[in-house]
Amino acid sequence: MATLEIRDLHVTVEVENGTKEILKGVDLTVKQGETHAIMGPNGSGKSTLAYSLAGHPKYTITGGTVTLDGEDVLEMSVDERARAGLFLAMQYPVEVPGVSVSNFLRTSATAIRGEAPKLRTWVKEVKEAMERLNMDPAFAERNVNEGFSGGEKKRHEILQLELLKPKVAILDETDSGLDVDALRVVSEGVNRVRESGEVGTLLITHYTRILRYIKPDHVHVFANGRIAESGGAELADQLEAEGYDKYVKGGASE
Amino acid sequence: MGSTTSGSIAVAAESTVATRMSAPPSYDVADFAVPHGREEEWRFTPLERLRGLHDGTATATGEGVKVAVEAPEGVTVETVGRDDARLGRAGTPVDRVAAQAYSAFDQASVVTVPKETVLTEPVRIAVHGEGGTAYGHQLIELGAFAEALVVIDHTGDAVLAANVDFVLGDGAKLTVVSVQDWDDKAVHVAQHNALVGRDASFKSVVVTFGGDVVRLHPRVSYAGPGAEAELFGLYFTDAGQHQEHRLLVDHNVPHCKSNVVYKGALQGDDAHAVWIGDVLIEAKAEGTDTYEMNRNLVLTDGARVDSVPNLEIETGEIVGAGHASATGRFDDEQLFYLMARGIPEKDARRLVVRGFFAELVQQIGVPDIEERLIAKIEEELEAAVA
Numbered sequence: 219m220a221t222l223e224i225r226d227l228h229v230t231v232e233v234e235n236g237t238k239e240i241l242k243g244v245d246l247t248v249k250q251g252e253t254h255a256i257m258g259p260n261g262s263g264k265s266t267l268a269y270s271l272a273g274h275p276k277y278t279i280t281g282g283t284v285t286l287d288g289e290d291v292l293e294m295s296v297d298e299r300a301r302a303g304l305f306l307a308m309q310y311p312v313e314v315p316g317v318s319v320s321n322f323l324r325t326s327a328t329a330i331r332g333e334a335p336k337l338r339t340w341v342k343e344v345k346e347a348m349e350r351l352n353m354d355p356a357f358a359e360r361n362v363n364e365g366f367s368g369g370e371k372k373r374h375e376i377l378q379l380e381l382l383k384p385k386v387a388i389l390d391e392t393d394s395g396l397d398v399d400a401l402r403v404v405s406e407g408v409n410r411v412r413e414s415g416e417v418g419t420l421l422i423t424h425y426t427r428i429l430r431y432i433k434p435d436h437v438h439v440f441a442n443g444r445i446a447e448s449g450g451a452e453l454a455d456q457l458e459a460e461g462y463d464k465y466v467k468g469g470a471s472e
Numbered sequence: 473m474g475s476t477t478s479g480s481i482a483v484a485a486e487s488t489v490a491t492r493m494s495a496p497p498s499y500d501v502a503d504f505a506v507p508h509g510r511e512e513e514w515r516f517t518p519l520e521r522l523r524g525l526h527d528g529t530a531t532a533t534g535e536g537v538k539v540a541v542e543a544p545e546g547v548t549v550e551t552v553g554r555d556d557a558r559l560g561r562a563g564t565p566v567d568r569v570a571a572q573a574y575s576a577f578d579q580a581s582v583v584t585v586p587k588e589t590v591l592t593e594p595v596r597i598a599v600h601g602e603g604g605t606a607y608g609h610q611l612i613e614l615g616a617f618a619e620a621l622v623v624i625d626h627t628g629d630a631v632l633a634a635n636v637d638f639v640l641g642d643g644a645k646l647t648v649v650s651v652q653d654w655d656d657k658a659v660h661v662a663q664h665n666a667l668v669g670r671d672a673s674f675k676s677v678v679v680t681f682g683g684d685v686v687r688l689h690p691r692v693s694y695a696g697p698g699a700e701a702e703l704f705g706l707y708f709t710d711a712g713q714h715q716e717h718r719l720l721v722d723h724n725v726p727h728c729k730s731n732v733v734y735k736g737a738l739q740g741d742d743a744h745a746v747w748i749g750d751v752l753i754e755a756k757a758e759g760t761d762t763y764e765m766n767r768n769l770v771l772t773d774g775a776r777v778d779s780v781p782n783l784e785i786e787t788g789e790i791v792g793a794g795h796a797s798a799t800g801r802f803d804d805e806q807l808f809y810l811m812a813r814g815i816p817e818k819d820a821r822r823l824v825v826r827g828f829f830a831e832l833v834q835q836i837g838v839p840d841i842e843e844r845l846i847a848k849i850e851e852e853l854e855a856a857v858a
Contacts, residue, residue, distance in 0.1 A: 272812050300814035312809040315800045316828035325823055329814035378813065
């Protein structure tokens with residue numbers, strides 16, 4: 219069973235006046251089939267965790283370990299991590315001019331699967347996945363994220379999630395900027411992948427709203443660069459009622 | 473993307489095509505002052521790297537550049553002296569280097585496709601530099617209803633200034649592919665003049681990969697109504713290279729079309745691409761339909777683009793007129809995004825560059841040229857990664 223293990227992870231980032239530590243010892247284990255929600259106030263380091271796991275060059279790992287099925291993730295390049303089974307659905311997906319969605323998806327699937335998917339079945343696979351996400355077929359011929367609305371970008375991320383079938387999916391604020399309809403469509407996509415039982419999901423969010431659609435097994439409150447409290451789904455209800463105040467005050471060191 | 477170093481776009485204010493030049497067109501180099509670099513037509517060009525082409529100090533070295541013409545049956549190929557009356561009809565030199573070339577060339581190559589002759593094989597003109605300095609002149613003339621594909625290949629090392637004339641008879645169809653695949657040190661400055669006959673079609677494909685400085689000036693005017701011109705360009709500007717393409721389409725007769733699409737990729741320190749797209753619709757050119765576009769893809773920091781589309785319209789009685797210019801960056805975030813989907817870095821860059829050029833390459837309509845371009849683009853990318 220696939221397991222992502224994060225132990226005492228410390229991460230810094232270069233800022234104007236020097237180096238700033240953002241993650242201050244994160245411990246977390248995500249197993250295949252589990253869904254973990256990471257919730258926290260803005261600036262708590264949630265997104266840094268997501269991008270550090272994916273290997274974004276902006277972040278420097280200064281301590282701790284991350285393993286996927288025992289393999290050292292931190293030693294891997296960005297593309298190797300993806301091929302090892304990590305997937306990051308980004309909060310702000312990047313425009314790639316000149317590259318069509320269909321070309322991008324196929325290139326990506328070829329890289330992840332280790333061989334080019336058979337054209338016939340692939341076309342069908344993409345078409346069906348797009349239909350499930352209420353995406354217009356013409357979408358496939360547009361350039362990646364170019365001129366996409368906020369909702370289209372997030373659907374496109376979830377489309378990739380469905381097609382690439384990672385071992386561990388990190389969803390970074392996938393709910394932000396979505397209206398209720400789009401949120402439902404996107405959540406259904408995530409749930410389809412979860413129902414396979416083959417993916418561990420790390421759902422990073424500021425709001426509890428998405429948790430009405432995607433039920434987490436574990437909820438973690440992220441504050442001041444580490445996990446401040448962990449619990450079951452009931453912790454989300456408590457956050458809904460009380461907000462993050464007590465964590466922000468308790469962990470305030472800046 | 474900053475507006476200075478990594479890519480900048482300036483849309484010219486209202487200035488007329490003619491008045492932006494520092495002197496009126498002339499065949500005589502003496503009619504042009506030696507440029508100092510602040511003139512509108514020279515302000516982007518590194519004069520100090522022109523090896524004296526602009527100030528009269530570059531002297532032709534005899535065997536500097538070899539020109540070999542390979543033509544199918546039915547085509548006349550001649551080498552003529554500078555007094556041949558057929559030369560210089562397609563256009564007049566508009567800047568000092570073109571006038572210098574016109575004033576200094578000894579011999580010209582003339583390729584004539586007789587009227588109603590439709591070629592099935594291309595005419596190939598190989599211009600190979602052997603380290604020397606040369607002033608050149610070429611004329612490609614198609615009689616009425618003739619059809620031809622002409623491929624001009626520039627290779628080797630040279631300092632070359634030239635004028636290339638294309639004269640199309642009524643109803644003729646000419647596709648010219650000019651490939652600048654020079655060695656790293658070459659300097660190439662040329663004016664291309666096309667005079668497109670009534671109902672004729674002219675397609676120019678300019679492909680610039682090599683050279684230290686390449687500055688080309690493809691110009692089109694029309695000899696009769698119903699004609700069309702397509703000007704396609706593709707350039708790949710590497711570290712230290714200066715590649716400048718200055719287009720002019722002069723809609724001087726009614727009911728003609730023009731379509732200009734130039735795309736360039738840049739990578740490396742001090743890679744500099746310049747694109748000037750001038751379209752002039754004269755008062756008498758009613759029914760004109762024109763569009764011009766320039767797109768640039770900046771692959772690394774340190775490269776610079778200057779893209780200046782300029783559309784001047786003297787009559788409102790036209791079918792359409794438009795222009796667009798955009799410069800985008802392939803940046804670290806794009807790389808991260810593609811790599812986060814499992815795509816290795818090299819493949820990610822290739823994907824983006826190929827996609828960027830694909831649409832343009834398809835419009836060329838000459839399969840073996842298309843394949844060669846794709847291969848060449850791959851080669852440029854490989855070289856850059858290495």
